[in-house]
Amino acid sequence: MAKIVYLPAKDCIFFRLGFCLYEEILNPGYFTKFRCKVLQKWEKDYDNLLDRAEIFGLDLKMVEKIWSKGNLQRYKEMKTCSGFQEGGDSLCRYLYGDICLLNLPKCKGRCDYFQLVGDKK
Numbered sequence: 240m241a242k243i244v245y246l247p248a249k250d251c252i253f254f255r256l257g258f259c260l261y262e263e264i265l266n267p268g269y270f271t272k273f274r275c276k277v278l279q280k281w282e283k284d285y286d287n288l289l290d291r292a293e294i295f296g297l298d299l300k301m302v303e304k305i306w307s308k309g310n311l312q313r314y315k316e317m318k319t320c321s322g323f324q325e326g327g328d329s330l331c332r333y334l335y336g337d338i339c340l341l342n343l344p345k346c347k348g349r350c351d352y353f354q355l356v357g358d359k360k
Contacts, residue, residue: 246349252356255335258343261352275331275339277317 248254253261263273285306292302317323317330322341326332333340 258340
């Protein structure tokens with residue numbers, strides 16, 4: 240039996256750097272495994288900071304000042320990710336919103352979900 244080889248899907252609305260966004264767009268946020276692990280850690284850190292700020296009665300300006308002091312450290316932490324690659328509109332080339340493209344399924348080519356921009360299915 241012959242192996243099916245799909246045509247490239249670079250023009251598909253779900254295609255990003257060789258990965259397929261279909262499942263994430265279908266159910267945004269449902270698959271936590273797609274989320275960037277570094278950003279998830281930062282969210283927990285920020286929540287902890289807010290909890291501590293509330294205990295000490297700090298205002299939001301002070302919290303933001305404390306948080307911004309750690310920006311350089313967080314950037315260094317982002318660079319420790321095994322999939323980190325400089326570039327794009329965000330800190331990492333593979334960061335798409337809060338999604339790590341490396342955690343998405345690889346694009347197999349023009350599949351049943353293939354859709355050009357402007358097409359209505």
